[in-house]
Amino acid sequence: MSDSETQNNWTPDQPMVSIKDVHKSFGNLEVLKGVTFDVMKSEVICVIGPSGSGKSTLIRCINALNDIQSGSITVEGIEVNDPHLDKLELRKKVGMVFQQYNLFPHKTAIENVMMAPVTVLKQDKDEVEARARNLIKKVRLEGKENSYPGELSGGQQQRVAIARSLAMNPDVMLFDEVTAALDPETVKEVLVVIKDLADDGMTCILVTHEMGFAREVADHIYFTDRGVIVEHGPPATFFDEAKDPRTQEFLGQIL
Amino acid sequence: MELFADFFRNLYDTTGWNFVVFYDNDEWTRFIDAIWTTVKLIVACLIFSLVVGVIGAWAQGAKSKLVRYFMAGYIQFFRNTPPFVQILFFYFVLGNLVPTYDAGGYQESYISSFGWAVISLGFFAGSFNVEIFRSGIEAVPTATVEAAEALGYSRLQAYMFVVLPLAFRVCLPALNNNLVNLLKTTTLAYGIAVPEMMYTANQIWSDNVNVGEMMMVLFVFYIGLVSILVWGMSRWENAMRIPGYGK
Ligand SMILES: Nc1ncnc2c1ncn2[C@@H]1O[C@H](COP(=O)(O)OP(=O)(O)OP(=O)(O)O)[C@@H](O)[C@H]1O
Ligand SMILES: [Mg+2]
Secondary structure (H helix, E strand, C coil): CHHHHHHCCCCCCCCCEEEEEEEEEECCEEEEEEEEEEECCCCEEEEECCCCCCHHHHHHHHCCCCCCCEEEEEECCEECCCCCCCHHHHHHHEEEECCCCCCCCCCCHHHHHHHHHHHCCCCCHHHHHHHHHHHHHHCCCCCCCCCCHHHCCHHHHHHHHHHHHHCCCCCEEEEECCCCCCCHHHHHHHHHHHHHHHHCCCEEEEECCCHHHHHHHCCEEEEEECCEEEEEECHHHHHHCCCCHHHHHHHHHHC | CHHHHHHHHHHHHHHCCCCHHHCCHHHHHHHHHHHHHHHHHHHHHHHHHHHHHHHHHHHHCCCCHHHHHHHHHHHHHHHCCCHHHHHHHHHHHHHHHCCEEECCCCEEECCCHHHHHHHHHHHHHHHHHHHHHHHHHHCCCHHHHHHHHHCCCCHHHHHHHHHHHHHHHHHHHHHHHHHHHHHHHHHHHHHHCCCCHHHHHHHHHHHHCCHHHHHHHHHHHHHHHHHHHHHHHHHHHHHHCCCCCCC
């Protein structure tokens, strides 16, 4: 404990998330082949790329759901690849939202939001509940507090999942294709919530296929293909002046 | 109460059907004691087998190979040998290894025959519960567990607050079956002289030569107990039902 604290001289002017030459394999399959980038506080990063290019894997490595073979990932100075990593310390800082929502089906919307602060952080239940109600409001789900996930639409469930992550007061949010399982009409209600978060200064790393949204919210866009970052830049340059043929082809297909 | 006793005394006098436990004071006391012993035995076995099941299912997923092999051995042993042999083995073989104390002139073991019945039947039914819980646990999507981990849950917390509550719901029907079986299997405690219903009924029919009548009492008694258990389990199942989830 004191060991890692003395080592951690991170200050807010340094990258909040720093990814350096990360290599990740599943058995013989090398999925990430040297990925490097930094995310500053309050920055919104979008990662785009074809299916199977390693986007989910990359994002899962950031909060240690997957381990890496070499390179380094730090979150506020915490070395994620450290064998003595205090996972709880890391996960208090990093919130994650999944494509399939992954809510706890046996708990109501508000209970889903309250559970982690109460069980993991042992925070006072009444205080957590007050905060949870505000979060439910923030994701525009007032009135749905006592509904079970099975009684909510996909878009509503995804917003509960966002509120559930926010309840832990994370410094960085990871979104892995969070609208990919939704029908086009409900995509927007989720994106609006993410946009609000970005506008409030939340640091976000988003994997998305919503190019219009990426252009609107991202400070920086990374295009990955077969485990490497092929091209990156701020939205304006990225979308309008893509140079690499693979990027051009991808954008040509999707836009 | 008097009317009740009179009816059965009269039944005996007129037809020869001897339901002695319902009119004879001493036999009645014996019978009531047996009911309590049986109920206590069943409750203790149910609880013990559930605890074994939960811990065992947890241990099956342990990192240590040794623990996992031990669990596999335990399950194979208890599932593939007769419970009656197990109970005799526990009482006569393991029971011999337990120290005794002086209970006023004779030596009494620290673990009574009742205790041995709970232990052996609990492990027996527990070995099935482990497999039942494991199938329930396997039905919980890894993605749900990962969501808990991403929120900072430790493996134990995720197990207790997410995996188990969901697994329970999936495996309640199978659990139901096994617990009904366990209830009926408690009659094997007869073999080591636990004064439960089977054992007591046997004593009563030896003394009164009324095997047929006591058999009827036994059947009705166990039908009643099983009904209560099934009723309780189905209430539990309903209480655990989640709106919009599962069936
Ligand atoms: N647990 C795993 N075990 C083995 N291989 C895996 C595992 N997870 C992912 N992969 C492989 O790693 C590669 C990258 O997968 P990943 O899910 O990161 O891609 P992605 O860019 O997120 O794709 P998509 O856009 O379809 O979500 C794929 O070839 C996939 O089959
Ligand atoms: Mg993916």
